[in-house]
Structures are given as structure tokens and as C-alpha cells.
Amino acid sequence: MVTLPQQEKSLHKVNGSFHTTTLKDVAKLAGVSTKTVSRVVNNQGEIRKETRERVQAAIEQLGYRPNVLARSLIHQRTNTLGVVTWGIDYFGPSRTVVGIEQQAHQLEYSLFLNLMDRPDDGDSVSLLDTLIAHRVDGILWAVPEVGNNRAWLESSQLEHFPPIVFLNTEPRPGLVVVAVDNFSGAKLATQHLINQGRRKIGIITGPLTWWEARERYDGWKSVMHQAKLETPSSLVVEGEWAADAGERGLQQLLAQEPDIDALFASSDQIALGALSTAHRLGRQIPRDLAIVGFDNIPESACFWPPLTTVYQQLIDVGRIAVQTLHRMIEANRQSRVLNEASVTLVRPELIVRASSMEA
Amino acid sequence: MVTLPQQEKSLHKVNGSFHTTTLKDVAKLAGVSTKTVSRVVNNQGEIRKETRERVQAAIEQLGYRPNVLARSLIHQRTNTLGVVTWGIDYFGPSRTVVGIEQQAHQLEYSLFLNLMDRPDDGDSVSLLDTLIAHRVDGILWAVPEVGNNRAWLESSQLEHFPPIVFLNTEPRPGLVVVAVDNFSGAKLATQHLINQGRRKIGIITGPLTWWEARERYDGWKSVMHQAKLETPSSLVVEGEWAADAGERGLQQLLAQEPDIDALFASSDQIALGALSTAHRLGRQIPRDLAIVGFDNIPESACFWPPLTTVYQQLIDVGRIAVQTLHRMIEANRQSRVLNEASVTLVRPELIVRASSMEA
DNA sequence: AAATTTAAATAAAACCTATTGACAAAGACT
DNA sequence: AGTCTTTGTCAATAGGTTTTATTTAAATTT
Numbered sequence: 001m002v003t004l005p006q007q008e009k010s011l012h013k014v015n016g017s018f019h020t021t022t023l024k025d026v027a028k029l030a031g032v033s034t035k036t037v038s039r040v041v042n043n044q045g046e047i048r049k050e051t052r053e054r055v056q057a058a059i060e061q062l063g064y065r066p067n068v069l070a071r072s073l074i075h076q077r078t079n080t081l082g083v084v085t086w087g088i089d090y091f092g093p094s095r096t097v098v099g100i101e102q103q104a105h106q107l108e109y110s111l112f113l114n115l116m117d118r119p120d121d122g123d124s125v126s127l128l129d130t131l132i133a134h135r136v137d138g139i140l141w142a143v144p145e146v147g148n149n150r151a152w153l154e155s156s157q158l159e160h161f162p163p164i165v166f167l168n169t170e171p172r173p174g175l176v177v178v179a180v181d182n183f184s185g186a187k188l189a190t191q192h193l194i195n196q197g198r199r200k201i202g203i204i205t206g207p208l209t210w211w212e213a214r215e216r217y218d219g220w221k222s223v224m225h226q227a228k229l230e231t232p233s234s235l236v237v238e239g240e241w242a243a244d245a246g247e248r249g250l251q252q253l254l255a256q257e258p259d260i261d262a263l264f265a266s267s268d269q270i271a272l273g274a275l276s277t278a279h280r281l282g283r284q285i286p287r288d289l290a291i292v293g294f295d296n297i298p299e300s301a302c303f304w305p306p307l308t309t310v311y312q313q314l315i316d317v318g319r320i321a322v323q324t325l326h327r328m329i330e331a332n333r334q335s336r337v338l339n340e341a342s343v344t345l346v347r348p349e350l351i352v353r354a355s356s357m358e359a
Numbered sequence: 360m361v362t363l364p365q366q367e368k369s370l371h372k373v374n375g376s377f378h379t380t381t382l383k384d385v386a387k388l389a390g391v392s393t394k395t396v397s398r399v400v401n402n403q404g405e406i407r408k409e410t411r412e413r414v415q416a417a418i419e420q421l422g423y424r425p426n427v428l429a430r431s432l433i434h435q436r437t438n439t440l441g442v443v444t445w446g447i448d449y450f451g452p453s454r455t456v457v458g459i460e461q462q463a464h465q466l467e468y469s470l471f472l473n474l475m476d477r478p479d480d481g482d483s484v485s486l487l488d489t490l491i492a493h494r495v496d497g498i499l500w501a502v503p504e505v506g507n508n509r510a511w512l513e514s515s516q517l518e519h520f521p522p523i524v525f526l527n528t529e530p531r532p533g534l535v536v537v538a539v540d541n542f543s544g545a546k547l548a549t550q551h552l553i554n555q556g557r558r559k560i561g562i563i564t565g566p567l568t569w570w571e572a573r574e575r576y577d578g579w580k581s582v583m584h585q586a587k588l589e590t591p592s593s594l595v596v597e598g599e600w601a602a603d604a605g606e607r608g609l610q611q612l613l614a615q616e617p618d619i620d621a622l623f624a625s626s627d628q629i630a631l632g633a634l635s636t637a638h639r640l641g642r643q644i645p646r647d648l649a650i651v652g653f654d655n656i657p658e659s660a661c662f663w664p665p666l667t668t669v670y671q672q673l674i675d676v677g678r679i680a681v682q683t684l685h686r687m688i689e690a691n692r693q694s695r696v697l698n699e700a701s702v703t704l705v706r707p708e709l710i711v712r713a714s715s716m717e718a
Numbered sequence: 719a720a721a722t723t724t725a726a727a728t729a730a731a732a733c734c735t736a737t738t739g740a741c742a743a744a745g746a747c748t
Numbered sequence: 749a750g751t752c753t754t755t756g757t758c759a760a761t762a763g764g765t766t767t768t769a770t771t772t773a774a775a776t777t778t
Contacts, residue, residue: 020435020494020519023736033756038737046754063519065492069428069437070735073762078428083472089457094448101474110489113442113472115460130469133424135379160379160422243661269658276661299628299658302602302635381763392728397765405726407774429763432734 021062030058041066072135077333081109081325082131084124085142086116090241091297092314096142096167099318107326112136120209121149128152132161138325142167142318145211163328165321170211171343176328178321178344182212185310185348186219189264189292192308192350194227196357198262198290202235204249204274206266216266216294235260239270246273254281261289262356268293268300271307275355279304290356301353308356312348320344380421389417400425431494436692440468440684441490443483444501445475449600450627450656451673455501455526458677466685471495479568480508487511491520497684501526501677504570522687524680529570530702535687537680537703541571544669544707545578548623548651551667551709553586555716557621557649561594563608563633565625575625575653594619598629605632613640620648621715627652627659630666634714638663649715660712667715671707679703 023041027034032055039045040055058064072078081104087093097113104111112134114127124143131139141164143149150169164176171177193201203220206213217236224231234256239245246265250273253260265271271293275285283289285305293300293309300307324344382400386393391414398404399414417423431437440463446452456472463470471493473486483502490498500523502508509528523535530536552560562579565572576595583590593615598604605624609632612619624630630652634644642648644664652659652668659666683703 022734034736035738035757036755039755042737048754051755063516065488067432067494067735068492069432069494070762071737073426073428073432073735073764074737076762088447089450089453091448094453097472098448098474101472102476105474110493111472113456113460113470115457115464117461129424133427134469135426135428157422160424243658247661269661272658272661276663276665279663297658299602299631299656302606302628302631304635304638304663306635379763382765383763393764394729394766395727398727401765407726410726426763429734430765432736432763433765435734 020067021064022067023064025062026055026058026064029062030055078135078137079109080112080134080136081322082112082114082128082134082136082139083142084114084116084127084131084139086119086144088115091295092312093142093144095314096318099315100140100142100322101318102315103319103322107322109137109322109326116143119144119149120146121151124149124152125156128156128161136162137329138162139164140167140321140325141165141169142321143169145169146207147209163325163332165325165328167317167321168212174341176324176342178317178324179346180212180312180314180317181345181347182215183219183222184345185294185312186216186264186266187223188348188350189294189308189310190220190223192352193262193264193290193292193356194223194229196262196290199229200235200257200260201229201262201264202237202253202257202260203264204237204239204246204253204266204270206239206241206270208238213266220264239266241267241269243269243273243276246270246275247277248273250274250277263289263291265291265293268295268297268307268309271300271309271355272303275303275307286354286356286358292350292356296351303355305354308353309351310348311351313346317346320346379426380423381426382423384421385414385417385423388421389414437494437496438468439471439493439495440681441471441473441487441493441495441498442501443473443475443486443490443498445478445503447474450654451671452501452503454673455677458674459499459501459681460677461674462678462681466681468496468681468685475502478503478505478508480506480510483508483511484515487515487520495521496688497521498523499526499680499684500524500528501680502528504528505566506568522684522691524684524687526676526680527571533700535683535701537676537683538705539571539671539673539676540704540706541574541671542578542581543704544653544671545575545623545625546582547707547709548653548667548669549579549582551711551715552621552623552649552651553582553588555621555649558588559594559616559619560588560621560623561596561612561616561619562623563596563598563605563612563625563629565598565600565629567597572625579623598625600626600628602628602632602635605629605634606636607632609633609636622648622650624650624652627654627656627666627668630659630668630714631662634662634664634666645713645715645717651709651715655710662714664713667712668710669707670710672705676705679705 023034023037027037037055039047040052083100085093088097116122139162166175166177168179205217208214221231237249237252239249263274265274271291274291278285278289293307296309296311300309382393382396386396396414398406399411442459444452447456475481498521525534525536527538564576567573580590596608596611598608622633624633630650633650637644637648652666655668655670659668
């Protein structure tokens with residue numbers, strides 16, 4: 001036990017305004033120099049056990065926590081990453097953020113979170129500015145690529161930017177990208193349907209301004225061609241990501257090609273909408289129509305029938321992105337070498353359920 | 360147009376290591392004092408148009424952004440809020456975060472995001488410590504209340520904490536809380552079923568260690584009693600929040616009370632699982648069994664049949680929480696008056712769809 | 719044109735909090 | 749007395765803000 005002089009309660013009141021305790025306060029209370037406190041806090045140098053305990057008791061009593069701002073200022077490092085993303089109320093983006101947070105936490109980074117209001121451009125530049133003003137050590141750009149919403153890349157002076165990793169965006173020369181291999185995923189889905197003996201396989205795409213939607217579309221086309229199956233535009237409907245696109249989409253497809261026997265839906269929500277339409281029209285799933293989705297949202301296992309879908313390991317995308325960013329930051333610290341571009345693709349896997357296989 | 364002396368590219372390279380541009384650099388390049396630059400940046404005092412332009416040109420050229428850390432240090436204010444939450448890959452929590460972010464952005468706060476790995480206790484204290492070390496101006500505690508996961512409240516020295524607002528937790532004396540009125544929501548749902556002429560109304564609850572689950576359970580009980588309906592334990596199944604709890608839950612309910620004519624599911628996922636079981640058992644929804652969920656996840660409109668559910672305006676909870684916190688911060692700045700406790704309840708509304716009404 | 723007033727800019731120092739290095743001093747131990 | 753261990757002093761640093769006192773420049777008045 002260590003005893004300390006009683007501290008009057010008013011210590012943290014100065015001029016009636018809040019005063020967080022500083023190194024000095026601790027030093028004064030413990031009766032040592034600030035240097036000594038600093039040594040205790042940072043666990044460096046030889047310190048007598050008794051002194052250490054006195055200091056620690058003072059820290060306890062005052063609720064002292066070192067001011068990270070001051071530290072960062074000196075060390076030229078904030079241990080902070082900036083995340084820019086969109087749509088965390090959707091399953092995919094939120095999972096990605098979870099992965100990011102987990103890995104960041106493990107590597108002792110704090111996260112600044114910034115959400116865009118719309119995925120297509122908007123206020124990207126001002127968000128990035130804020131992050132840079134906060135001197136984040138690195139940036140995770142996790143906004144889905146829509147239209148030309150990375151136009152800021154051209155106009156910005158990237159030499160004033162910290163390292164950036166792009167998540168789920170199209171690889172480009174000079175950039176570091178971690179993404180799900182949507183193309184492969186779509187191929188898995190389509191190939192599976194072909195393996196089930198289906199031949200007339202329709203697709204409802206996401207909005208084709210989205211890179212991910214285009215990749216999935218291309219994957220479908222690629223497998224179809226390989227299997228020598230036609231891909232007329234009557235088998236294709238462009239939709240939004242949400243469920244009602246699936247409802248309308250299937251209606252339209254059936255109007256154009258009444259005898260399609262399978263559907264590749266570019267999201268689980270679209271698949272859900274299609275299921276709903278199928279029920280209304282009295283089509284048996286999977287007998288009359290096999291359906292495969294994309295995402296593996298938790299609900300999809302309980303759709304009726306349970307949905308076959310492509311599982312994207314978005315948590316991994318987040319984790320890998322942070323690991324990569326961390327390496328870039330460390331490398332930068334050693335030498336101001338330009339980080340090499342790189343592309344990491346995470347392979348999705350197919351989850352087979354009842355919506356695509358007859359019992 | 361303003362012209363400036365050419366700057367050699369190597370300015371931001373010092374000893375081969377990265378050098379962010381500072382006020383001084385700008386001042387030197389513009390040929391003015393640092394004070395002048397400061398005035399331009401902060402838009403204060405009288406400054407000749409020509410000078411302002413020179414300075415702005417220098418800022419542009421160097422890509423200067425004021426160091427927020429240094430500013431915060433002086434102003435004793437970081438314009439930063441800490442968010443602690445859990446489960447942003449679920450619909451409810453992520454929506455709440457969206458609301459928080461929107462309002463924070465509008466009030467020019469940046470957000471630190473911290474996710475707990477588990478909602479029941481865990482590392483709360485260390486998360487809070489990190490936030491305080493970062494000198495956040497306020498904290499949003501958006502972790503659902505499970506068991507005694509706010510035990511840290513007793514052991515912490517709250518006088519060293521910045522203002523805190525609690526989201527979707529049980530009101531307690533002395534705390535500021537913004538929450539959805541789960542009790543009312545459950546009453547809406549149950550009353551609606553009674554209005555439809557249902558009398559034997561079962562419930563699948565969330566885990567009753569959760570405050571929100573208990574509130575919904577109590578709401579159901581309250582309305583049942585008011586309508587002079589029995590609430591034997593055979594009408595109650597405690598579940599998890601996810602869909603498979605609904606599958607098993609309905610099975611169990613039907614085993615206990617084969618002639619129930621309605622079900623209040625404490626989450627849309629549970630409702631989805633119940634729908635799935637109903638299909639498998641050949642029960643017609645809503646004819647044989649009316650179902651109401653809770654949450655209004657986007658998919659619920661496309662369930663088969665579309666799900667009647669209770670819509671919680673979680674975005675509003677987030678927004679209001681930030682507004683409240685902002686007021687507390689401002690009030691604190693004026694005078695170190697203890698912030699008064701307060702409770703704001705957000706009323707949910709009932710969305711009626713086909714799962715509870717015969718056509 | 720000279721004198722006065724007003725405006726714009728500057729230099730220098732203090733401050734915010736913590737870190738760091740060089741060096742000195744005190745105390746403990748042979 | 750000499751050595752080792754522990755602690756302290758002091759100043760500089762990180763990147764800004766703010767104050768005071770001063771200087772310079774421009775605008776206005778006589």
C-alpha cells in the first residue's frame with residue numbers, strides 16, 4: 001500500500017471549467033519530477049519499486065490518462081486509421097467494417113469513421129481532407145466503385161496523402177487494392193446451375209454503373225460462353241440491389257423468356273424478390289426455376305426455400321486491407337519508398353442450399 | 360492570379376522521411392508571418408485581399424492542412440466523439456450508427472468507432488480508456504444492454520469522463536438515455552393482432568438477458584392482460600435474435616399450444632424463421648397463423664407473405680443522441696454544471712402488411 | 719504637402735501536453 | 749573514495765493559437 005497526501009476534490013476545477021489531469025499534476029501529487037512519471041508511464045529506465053508505486057497510485061487517484069494528441073504530435077504518428085465507406089446499413093459494407101475494426105483493434109489502431117451519403121461521388125474530397133487534417137497514419141477507402149467516384153484520384157496531390165488501401169474497387173495501376181473476386185464468384189454460381197442441368201439461365205444484375213455488378217455480369221457471360229450457351233439480352237435484366245428489383249426483374253425475364261429454368265440473382269435481396277414473385281406466380285422453386293444469389297446474408301438460409309448463394313468473406317477483405325495498410329505504414333516509416341501497387345483478390349465460395357437443387 | 364516563387368519539389372522530403380507542411384512552411388513561401396497565415400486559415404481579423412490570396416495560393420501549392428492535433432491541444436477540444444457499439448453487421452445497430460454519423464457530420468464532429476467483440480461486458484473499460492486518451496468531447500454508448508454489461512459505471516470515476524449519452528439502454532437515475540420505446544412497440548404489435556380477432560397469441564422473445572427483449576416481452580404481456588387474455592408460459596418461447604430461433608421456436612410453440620392463431624416475433628429474423636417453419640408444416644399465413652415481427656428490416660417487405668412489423672426509427676435515435684450530446688458538451692463548456700439526467704423515448708410505428716391480415 | 723488617423727502586418731513570447739537527450743545531483747553500496 | 753543506481757533539471761521539440769507591443773503601410777484630414 002502506498003499513501004498519498006489527500007487531494008482536494010476541486011483539483012479538476014479551474015475557473016469553473018473542466019481540467020483534465022496532466023503529467024504535471026501526477027508529478028506534483030506523487031512528489032516526483034515529470035520525467036519520472038513519464039518513465040513510469042512508458043515503462044522505460046530503471047525505477048525503484050517504491051517510486052513506481054507512488055506514481056501509479058497518483059495516476060489511479062487522479063484518473064490520469066496520457067494525452068494521445070500531445071504524443072502523436074511528437075511521434076509524428078497517430079496510431080489512427082481513417083475509414084471512408086458507404087452503406088453500412090447494408091450487409092456487405094458493414095461486414096467489411098467489422099473486419100477492419102477487428103484487425104485495427106488488434107494492431108492497436110483507432111479508427112475514424114466517415115460515411116458518404118451517396119456512393120457516387122459527393123463529398124469525397126472534404127472527407128479525405130478531414131482525415132488528413134487529423135493526420136491519420138493511413139486510409140481505407142471502402143466505398144463501392146460507382147460511376148467515376150474515384151475521380152478525386154486524378155485531381156488530388158497524392159504525394160501529400162498517407163498510404164491508402166482500396167477495398168472492393170477495380171484494380172488500377174499504382175494502387176493497392178483488396179477485393180472480393182466477384183468475377184470468380186459469378187462463375188461459381190453460373191457453373192453450378194449448368195452442372196444441375198440448367199440451360200436457360202437468366203440474370204438480374206445490379207446497377208451496371210457499379211464495378212461489382214459488372215464483374216458479376218461478366219462472370220455469368222464468361223461461363224455461359226464457355227458452355228456454348230447463348231446470352232441474348234432477353235436473358236438479362238439490369239436492376240437495383242434491393243428486393244423489389246428481384247420482383248420486377250423476374251417478371252420481366254419471364255415475359256421475355258417464358259421458359260428460363262434458372263436465375264442468377266446478383267444479390268440475395270434480388271433473389272428474395274424473385275422468390276416472392278415466383279411464389280405469387282405459382283412457380284415451384286427449384287423444380288421450375290433454380291435460383292442462386294450473391295452475398296450470403298444471414299437470412300438467406302431461412303428463405304423459402306433456403307437460398308443457394310455465393311459467400312463473400314468480407315471480414316477477410318477488411319482484415320487483409322488493414323494488414324496491408326499496416327505494412328505500408330511501417331515501410332514508409334523506414335524509408336520514403338513509394339509503396340508498390342498490389343492487388344489481393346479474396347475468393348468467394350458457393351453455399352449450396354435447396355433453391356438450386358432438387359431434393 | 361497570384362504568382363509565387365518556384366518551390367523545389369524536395370521541400371517535403373527531409374532526411375528521406377516524409378514531412379507534412381506546416382504553418383511555417385506556408386508563411387515562408389507566402390513571405391508573411393505565421394500569424395497572418397493563421398488569420399487567413401481561421402478567417403479572423405482584417406486582411407488585405409492581396410495578402411489573403413498570396414497565402415491561399417501558398418496553401419494550395421503546398422497542400423497544407425492545419426494539424427488538428429495541435430489545434431485540439433490548445434483549444435482543449437477535439438471536435439471528436441467516441442462511439443462504442445456492437446453488432447454493426449446487424450440491421451439495428453448499423454442504422455443507429457448511420458444516424459449518429461449523419462448528425463455528427465452535420466455538427467462537424469469526427470467519430471472514433473469502437474466495436475465490442477461481444478455485447479456482454481468484455482473490454483468496455485479499455486475501450487473507454489482509449490477514447491478518453493484521445494480526449495473525445497463526448498461518448499455515445501450504443502451497446503445493447505445485456506446482463507450487467509454496464510457494470511463499469513459503478514467502478515469508474517465518472518468525474519474524469521466526458522459527457523456520455525446511452526443509446527437503447529435502460530434508463531437509470533443520473534444517466535442520459537435515448538432509446539426506442541420497445542414496450543410501446545410490442546404493445547402496438549400485440550394490440551394489432553387482437554384487433555384482427557386473434558386470441559391465442561404466442562410470443563418468441565429475444566434472449567431475456569437483453570433489456571430490449573424484456574421490454575418487448577412485457578409489452579406483449581401488458582396488452583394481453585388488458586384484453587383479459589391468458590399468458591401461460593406455454594405461449595412463450597425464449598429465443599435468440601436470429602432466424603433459426605424462429606424456426607425452432609414456432610415448432611415448440613405449436614407443440615405446446617397447437618391452436619395458437621397468432622405469433623409476435625421479437626425480431627424480423629425470428630419472424631422469417633417462423634415463416635419458414637410454417638411453410639414446411641403447410642400452415643397458411645395469415646389464415647391459420649398471423650405473424651408480426653419487429654425491426655422492419657428492408658427484406659421484410661418481400662418475405663412471403665410480406666411481414667407486418669414494428670418500425671423502429673433507429674436513425675432518429677442516433678441523431679437525437681448526438682444532438683443531446685452536443686448540447687451537453689456546449690453546456691459543459693460554459694459552466695461545469697452537472698448535466699441533468701434525461702430520457703428520450705422514440706416511438707416506433709406499426710407497418711401493416713399481409714402476414715397479419717387476411718385479404 | 720504635412721499631419722493625423724486607421725488599418726494591416728510583424729516579431730516575440732507564452733501556452734497546450736508530453737517526449738527526449740544531455741547532464742547533474744543525490745543516495746546507496748562496496 | 750569510488751561506483752552504481754535512481755532521480756532531477758533544463759531546454760528543445762511537435763504544430764499550431766493567442767496576446768502584447770510595435771512597425772509599416774494606407775487612408776483621411778487639415
